[in-house]
Amino acid sequence: MGLIKTALKTAVAVKTANVVHDRIQRRKQAEWVAAGHSAESFPGQNLGDATATVVGSATGWLGPSASTPVAAVSPPPVQYQSAGPALPAPASADPVLAQLQELGALKERGILTEEEFVAQKRRILGM
Amino acid sequence: MDGSEFLGPVDFLAVEFPTGRMSGAGFRMLRGLVEAGTIVVLDLEFVLKAADGSVTRLSLEDVPVTSPEDTSSWAGSYSGILDESDLALVSEAIAPGSLAGILVYENAWAAPIMAEITTSGARLLGSGRIDTDDLSDVLIISPDDV
Numbered sequence: 334m335g336l337i338k339t340a341l342k343t344a345v346a347v348k349t350a351n352v353v354h355d356r357i358q359r360r361k362q363a364e365w366v367a368a369g370h371s372a373e374s375f376p377g378q379n380l381g382d383a384t385a386t387v388v389g390s391a392t393g394w395l396g397p398s399a400s401t402p403v404a405a406v407s408p409p410p411v412q413y414q415s416a417g418p419a420l421p422a423p424a425s426a427d428p429v430l431a432q433l434q435e436l437g438a439l440k441e442r443g444i445l446t447e448e449e450f451v452a453q454k455r456r457i458l459g460m
Numbered sequence: 461m462d463g464s465e466f467l468g469p470v471d472f473l474a475v476e477f478p479t480g481r482m483s484g485a486g487f488r489m490l491r492g493l494v495e496a497g498t499i500v501v502l503d504l505e506f507v508l509k510a511a512d513g514s515v516t517r518l519s520l521e522d523v524p525v526t527s528p529e530d531t532s533s534w535a536g537s538y539s540g541i542l543d544e545s546d547l548a549l550v551s552e553a554i555a556p557g558s559l560a561g562i563l564v565y566e567n568a569w570a571a572p573i574m575a576e577i578t579t580s581g582a583r584l585l586g587s588g589r590i591d592t593d594d595l596s597d598v599l600i601i602s603p604d605d606v
Contacts, residue, residue, distance in 0.1 A: 336594050341585040350467040350571060357502050360539040368519055368538075376536040446465050 351446060433458075466578075468570035469587055470502065474550050477559040480508065482523065484530030490563070491533065503564040504537035507547050507554075515551040523559065 365375045433454065440450040475486070493499045506518040519538060525531050542562060554560050570587075577584050 334594070334597070336590045336598065337586075337588075338591075339586060339588060348465045348467075350465050350566075353467055353502075353566075354500065357539050357541070360541065361536050364538050364540050365536050376533075 348446075466571040466574040468500075468567040468574070470564065470566050471589075473563045473565070474553075475561050475563075476554045477561070478555060478557070480524065480557050480559045482525055482559065482561065484525045484527040487530045487534060491530075498567075498569045500566040500568045501534075501537050501563065502566055503539040503541045503562075504534060505540070505542050505547070505562045507551055507560050507562075509551050509554050509556050509558050509560070511556045513556055515547065517547065518559070523561075 362372070362375050366372050436445070436450060436453050439445045440447070445453065490499070490501075494501060504520065506520065506523050507515050508518050509515050520531060520534055523531070541564060546562070550560050550562055574584065
């Protein structure tokens, strides 16, 4: 009697994380609204956000509707800024540059795959 | 994040709270895992079994907790991916008066490893849980040992 009970035959590494996280996030948001909350109050940056975990602790607790006092759980400002890629890119006067910054942030957060990033970058740059 | 396009293995945790309320301390521990990117919460559901055996889904905010500060940050974690048959299995396993929490989570820590395996030309054959009773058998651990 061995420890491994199932046959080993197929590669099971699935590159669906982005889709799974996105769908889960949509469902959580829909359920939040269905439960009688406003869409704006969805704690998108909270633990409920399946796509936000790469953000780490810095922004993970600063959801707009977090009912705990934000001050009690807020990390120091320096730490907050160090979350860099997860935060919205600063608005740039140059719309192309702003789009590229936003795109870079999305890729950093794992929302866009390398292929999607390259495709969108080409589109923005008109290549 | 490296390997973010790979989905880590997805597990569930079902817990019975016989008093019908929970302390929230477990959530504090889990929060550390989420913050560190070790796990991603895919769903969090609660069921309450009444004294007459009837079962109702509870939303997080309706769950009786001893320290709400540990659970409030989990608001919005409900995605509803568990269906009635899942909840029936859980409710069958708990006593009347009990609260049960079910957490579905991705082992995100494994995603970069999956990516490394794949990009290095290796092939993943499988992964999974090993039954701890089986492990105890292999190690010849008897109840007297613990």
